[in-house]
Amino acid sequence: MSGTNSRLLNAIFSVTRPSLRTSRCRQRQGTKQARRLINTKPRSGTNADDPDFVSIVDAPPQIISTKKKHNKLGITVLALIPITAFVLGSWQVQRLDWKTKLIAKFEDRLVRPPLPLPPRIDPSVIDEFDYRRIRATGRYRHDREMLVGPRMHDGKDGYFVITPLEREGGSTILVNRGWVSKDQRFQQDRDPTSLPRHEITVSGLLREPWKKNMFTPNNAPEQGKFYFPDVAQMASHSGSEPIWIEETMTPSLLESYRREEKGIPIGRAPEVNLRNNHVQYIVTWYSLSAATALMLWMVLKKKPSNIAHRVRTSKEW
Incomplete structure (x- = not known):
C-alpha cells in the first residue's frame, strides 16, 4: 500500500x-x-515632480487647417489669356474696318473707265492709282522676258510672264502678261501667236510694287531666276521704269483652255483679289476670350479644399 x-x-x-x-x-x-x-531615466518634462512637466491638460489639442490655396502664378496666366484674346479680337475689328474700306476704294477705281497711261509716270504716286484700270500702247520686248515663279494656277505649276512694253515717245514699263504652264515656260515651246511682234494696246491694272515675305528666297537676276516680282530689281535688270501693269482678260473657261494650249499667257480677272479673313479672326479671338474667362470664373468660384485636423501641439506626446 x-x-x-x-x-x-x-x-x-x-x-x-x-x-x-x-x-x-x-x-x-x-x-x-x-x-x-x-x-x-525619465525624460525631461514627463515626471510630475519635474518643474518642466507639461500635462496633456495644459496642452489641449488644436484645430489646424490645411487649406490648399489657389496657385497665384496659374491664376495670373489664366487671367491674362482672356484679356490678350479680347485685345487681339478688338484689333481685328479695326483691321476689318480698314480692309473693308480699302476694298471699297479699289472697287470704286475698277468701275471707272480705263485711263490712258501718260508718257511719263512718277513712281511715287502709284499708291494713289493702285487697282486703276489703264491702257498702254507699245511693243513687247520679248528678248527681255522674265519668268516669276513657280506659281500655281488651277492646281498646275507654272510661271508669270513679265515682258517690258516699249512705248514710242514714252517710258518702258513692266507688264505681267499672265500665267503659262511649266512645260511652256520657254518661248520656243509656245505658239508664235503668243509672241506678238507688232504694236499692241494692253489693258490692265496699275499696281503697287509687291512685298516679299520672309519665306520667299532672294531673286538671282544674273541667272534669270525670279521667285517674287521685285519691281525695282526687275526694272533695273531689263532697262525699264519701275511701273508694274497686270494685264487683264474677261474670265472665260474656253478662252483659258485655248490660251493654255497655245502657250498664250492667261491674264488675271479685273477684280480686287485682296483676302479679307478678319471676320474669322474676330470670331476666333473673341471665342477664346469668352472660353478662358469662363474657365477662370469656374476656377475662382470653386472653393479650395479645407481639411481640418485635430493635432497635439505638445512635443512630448
Missing part, C-alpha cells in the same frame, strides 16, 4: 513540475522588466 502511494505521488509531482517552472520563469521575467523600468 505504501508502495502504491509513493508511485502516485511521484506521478503527480512529475506532472506539476513543468507548470511550476513556467510560473517561476514568468515571475523572473516580470521582475527584470520592473527593474528596467525603475532604472530607466
Whole structure:
C-alpha cells in the first residue's frame, strides 16, 4: 500500500513540475522588466515632480487647417489669356474696318473707265492709282522676258510672264502678261501667236510694287531666276521704269483652255483679289476670350479644399 502511494505521488509531482517552472520563469521575467523600468531615466518634462512637466491638460489639442490655396502664378496666366484674346479680337475689328474700306476704294477705281497711261509716270504716286484700270500702247520686248515663279494656277505649276512694253515717245514699263504652264515656260515651246511682234494696246491694272515675305528666297537676276516680282530689281535688270501693269482678260473657261494650249499667257480677272479673313479672326479671338474667362470664373468660384485636423501641439506626446 505504501508502495502504491509513493508511485502516485511521484506521478503527480512529475506532472506539476513543468507548470511550476513556467510560473517561476514568468515571475523572473516580470521582475527584470520592473527593474528596467525603475532604472530607466525619465525624460525631461514627463515626471510630475519635474518643474518642466507639461500635462496633456495644459496642452489641449488644436484645430489646424490645411487649406490648399489657389496657385497665384496659374491664376495670373489664366487671367491674362482672356484679356490678350479680347485685345487681339478688338484689333481685328479695326483691321476689318480698314480692309473693308480699302476694298471699297479699289472697287470704286475698277468701275471707272480705263485711263490712258501718260508718257511719263512718277513712281511715287502709284499708291494713289493702285487697282486703276489703264491702257498702254507699245511693243513687247520679248528678248527681255522674265519668268516669276513657280506659281500655281488651277492646281498646275507654272510661271508669270513679265515682258517690258516699249512705248514710242514714252517710258518702258513692266507688264505681267499672265500665267503659262511649266512645260511652256520657254518661248520656243509656245505658239508664235503668243509672241506678238507688232504694236499692241494692253489693258490692265496699275499696281503697287509687291512685298516679299520672309519665306520667299532672294531673286538671282544674273541667272534669270525670279521667285517674287521685285519691281525695282526687275526694272533695273531689263532697262525699264519701275511701273508694274497686270494685264487683264474677261474670265472665260474656253478662252483659258485655248490660251493654255497655245502657250498664250492667261491674264488675271479685273477684280480686287485682296483676302479679307478678319471676320474669322474676330470670331476666333473673341471665342477664346469668352472660353478662358469662363474657365477662370469656374476656377475662382470653386472653393479650395479645407481639411481640418485635430493635432497635439505638445512635443512630448
